[in-house]
Structures are given as C-alpha cells and as structure tokens.
Amino acid sequence: MSRPLLMIPGPIEFTDEVLAAMSLPSPSHVAPEFIAVFGHALKDLRAVFLADESHQPFVIAGSGTLAMDSAIANVVEAGDKVLVVNTGFFSDRMADICRRYGAEVDSLDAAAPGDTLSAEQVAVQLEKADYDLVTITHVDTSTGVLTDVQGITAAAKAAGALVVVDGVCATAGEAMPQQAWGVDVYLTASQKAIGVPPGLALLVASPAALDKWRQRRTPVASYYSDWGYWLPIMNAYEGLSPAYFATPAVNLVLALAVSLRQLLDEGMDAIFARHQLMSDAVKAAIGAMGLGQVPTASAHAAHTLTCPRYPQGVDATMLGYVRDGGAILAGGLHPDIKGDYFRIGHMGAVSRADVLATLGAVESGLRRAGYALEPGIGLAAAQALLG
Numbered sequence: 458m459s460r461p462l463l464m465i466p467g468p469i470e471f472t473d474e475v476l477a478a479m480s481l482p483s484p485s486h487v488a489p490e491f492i493a494v495f496g497h498a499l500k501d502l503r504a505v506f507l508a509d510e511s512h513q514p515f516v517i518a519g520s521g522t523l524a525m526d527s528a529i530a531n532v533v534e535a536g537d538k539v540l541v542v543n544t545g546f547f548s549d550r551m552a553d554i555c556r557r558y559g560a561e562v563d564s565l566d567a568a569a570p571g572d573t574l575s576a577e578q579v580a581v582q583l584e585k586a587d588y589d590l591v592t593i594t595h596v597d598t599s600t601g602v603l604t605d606v607q608g609i610t611a612a613a614k615a616a617g618a619l620v621v622v623d624g625v626c627a628t629a630g631e632a633m634p635q636q637a638w639g640v641d642v643y644l645t646a647s648q649k650a651i652g653v654p655p656g657l658a659l660l661v662a663s664p665a666a667l668d669k670w671r672q673r674r675t676p677v678a679s680y681y682s683d684w685g686y687w688l689p690i691m692n693a694y695e696g697l698s699p700a701y702f703a704t705p706a707v708n709l710v711l712a713l714a715v716s717l718r719q720l721l722d723e724g725m726d727a728i729f730a731r732h733q734l735m736s737d738a739v740k741a742a743i744g745a746m747g748l749g750q751v752p753t754a755s756a757h758a759a760h761t762l763t764c765p766r767y768p769q770g771v772d773a774t775m776l777g778y779v780r781d782g783g784a785i786l787a788g789g790l791h792p793d794i795k796g797d798y799f800r801i802g803h804m805g806a807v808s809r810a811d812v813l814a815t816l817g818a819v820e821s822g823l824r825r826a827g828y829a830l831e832p833g834i835g836l837a838a839a840q841a842l843l844g
C-alpha cells in the first residue's frame with residue numbers, strides 16, 4: 458500500500474468491505490431492500506452495545522457531537538441537575554451541551570490532564586446534591602484516559618440518577634456491556650471503533666432513559682434531535698415498513714450494516730481482547746523507546762489510543778517525519794498540554810501489521826527529529842507481546 462496508514466483516534470482505517478458499501482449506487486431510503494438492511498443493522502447495533510430488545514437504538518445522520526447533543530436534548534430538561542465526571546476536552550463539551558439545554562451543571566474535574574475519577578470520588582460528590590443525571594466520557598480522546606464506567610454507573614444508579622456515557626472513542630473497542638452495567642444512554646459515532654466513515658451518530662437508550670423523555674414537562678428544544686420524530690422511524694425500519702422524517706445517510710447505513718456484521722462475526726469479547734493486545738503492544742513499544750504517556754497510571758489508560766509525550770527536544774515537527782515513514786498520527790488536543798504529546802489511534806480493524814508498521818514509522822520519525830534511539834527497540838518490545 459503506497460498511502461500512509463491513518464492511525465488517529467478517528468477516522469480510522471476501514472475494511473475493504475465497508476468501503477465497498479460506501480461506493481454502491483445509493484438506494485432509495487424507502488426501498489424494501491434498504492429497509493431490510495437498516496432494520497437488521499438496528500438489531501445488530503443492540504448486540505454490539507450488549508443490550509436486548511428493551512433498549513432502543515437510534516441511527517441519525519450527524520457526527521459524534523450530534524449523538525451527544527441528541528442524548529442531552531432528550532433526557533435533560535431546564536433546571537435538571539447534572540454531574541459531569543470530567544476527564545478532559547470532550548467532558549467539557551458535554552458540560553456545555555447540558556448548560557445549553559438549561560441544566561444546572563456541576564463538573565467534577567480530574568485532578569490533572571491524564572488523571573481519572575474513581576467511583577468513590579463520584580459517590581462522595583453524589584451525596585452533595587440530588588442529581589438527575591451523571592455523564593461520563595468512557596475514553597477521553599484528548600488524554601487517552603479510560604474511566605470506570607461500571608463503578609461510576611453503579612454509584613449514580615444508587616443515587617437515583619440517569620447515566621449518559623460518551624463512548625465515541627470507546628464503543629466496540631473497550632469492554633462495555635451497556636445493559637449489564639445499567640448505562641441509560643450509550644452513544645458513539647461511526648468513524649471510531651465502529652469502523653464506518655464519519656457521518657452517523659449512534660445511540661442506544663435504556664427503558665429508563667425513554668421514560669425520562671416520555672415524562673418531559675417541556676418539548677425537546679432541538680427539532681432535529683427530538684426522539685419524538687426518530688422513534689417512529691427506527692420502529693418502522695425495524696418493523697420492515699417505510700417511513701420518513703429526514704433522509705437517512707443511505708450509503709453510510711449500508712456501510713454500518715457491513716461493519717456491525719463484521720464486528721459480531723469476530724465477537725465482542727474477541728474484539729475487546731484484540732484491542733487490549735494491540736494497546737499493550739503499542740504502550741510497551743512507546744515505553745521501550747523511552748517516552749512517557751499522558752495517562753498518569755496504566756490502570757486507567759485507554760486501549761483504543763495511546764498518548765505518548767514527546768521526548769526532550771522533540772516537538773510536533775516529528776509527526777511530518779512519521780507520515781513520511783508511512784503513518785498519519787494526531788497531535789495533542791487537551792488545551793493545557795497540547796504541545797507536549799501526540800496521539801496514536803489503534804482501534805477498529807487494526808492488525809498486527811498496522812501496529813508494527815506504525816511503530817516503525819514512529820521510531821524513524823523520532824530519530825529524524827534528533828532523538829537518540831536504538832533502531833528496533835520499540836518494535837522488539839511490541840513483537841514480544843504480539844508474537
């Protein structure tokens with residue numbers, strides 16, 4: 458392959474089968490064949506989120522930010538008290554969205570970029586007020602921090618709050634049995650570990666989330682996001698009958714159907730294990746190269762991306778050299794430490810070969826940037842794990 462690998466935290470490398478679906482002649486959104494594909498994709502989406510028929514999937518044209526906006530627009534009303542478990546850039550965005558819909562927002566902030574918050578810390582905060590909703594960023598893409606969704610959700614439920622989880626950089630990469638953990642709205646976007654080009658907002662809502670929406674005292678302030686329009690559409694597609702509210706992104710839905718099938722054929726547990734292995738290999742290699750990482754402990758480092766700190770004397774110029782070596786990486790995103798680190802995405806259908814090629818490009822990029830590095834030292838550490 459002559460083009461560089463796209464190893465950023467989304468969009469990612471997509472499978473050939475997914476890309477082929479993107480290039481099919483666009484079907485009518487009410488053609489029986491398309492309805493059947495969409496209806497099946499909705500069922501598969503539940504399976505990928507590990508939730509049963511009691512949970513409602515939504516597939517809406519838009520990015521991950523729309524998925525966040527849609528979740529909050531529907532389950533939050535003006536005056537609701539929201540606790541944002543804040544681990545970085547995307548938690549700040551969630552807090553802004555909640556404020557936009559009139560919520561009273563408390564942000565419980567991780568001590569520093571790279572830190573997370575424990576279920577115990579959240580439980581202490583939950584005693585201080587009567588929260589209607591708790592939001593969690595499963596993996597904060599700006600720091601590579603993984604947060605304890607299971608523990609925090611349990612604490613929030615015990616306090617009687619609904620839980621919305623931003624899984625945009627986690628879903629289908631990090632273990633996340635939505636129903637078993639009791640998450641009320643779990644949301645993501647197509648272009649991350651789900652493995653479909655950007656353009657679909659994906660949400661799965663629990664019965665409690667739907668109840669909260671049904672019992673609203675006020676209309677949903679976002680016209681496009683209103684579940685009142687989307688619920689009949691999703692039900693119609695699943696029931697194999699035509700319906701229209703706003704034109705679905707038909708080719709993206711075809712590609713989603715292919716990708717969800719590929720995920721389920723591999724099996725969710727196998728996918729989580731593969732992400733863990735690729736992540737361990739990348740992190741071992743980065744350590745062997747002598748670079749630190751943004752997460753302050755490996756126990757809360759994400760498995761979908763790695764955030765290495767630049768070594769002394771090296772800066773973002775290095776990313777151009779890595780690109781010349783065959784891999785496109787991302788720069789820093791967290792405003793407080795933006796220039797100190799870079800990000801390697803390794804989610805989706807990422808293979809052993811992709812990881813080794815990327816690490817080879819990182820080694821050559823570092824050396825070209827003037828960092829003294831024994832060639833192959835990182836690759837050897839990765840291969841020790843990958844076999």
Ligand SMILES: *Cc1c(COP(=O)(O)O)cnc(C)c1O
Pocket residue numbers: 466467520521522523547594596597598623624625626646
């Ligand atoms: C990428 C990302 C988003 C935003 O998704 P867009 O598709 O860029 O709107 C939100 N939250 C997290 C955790 C992300 O990684």
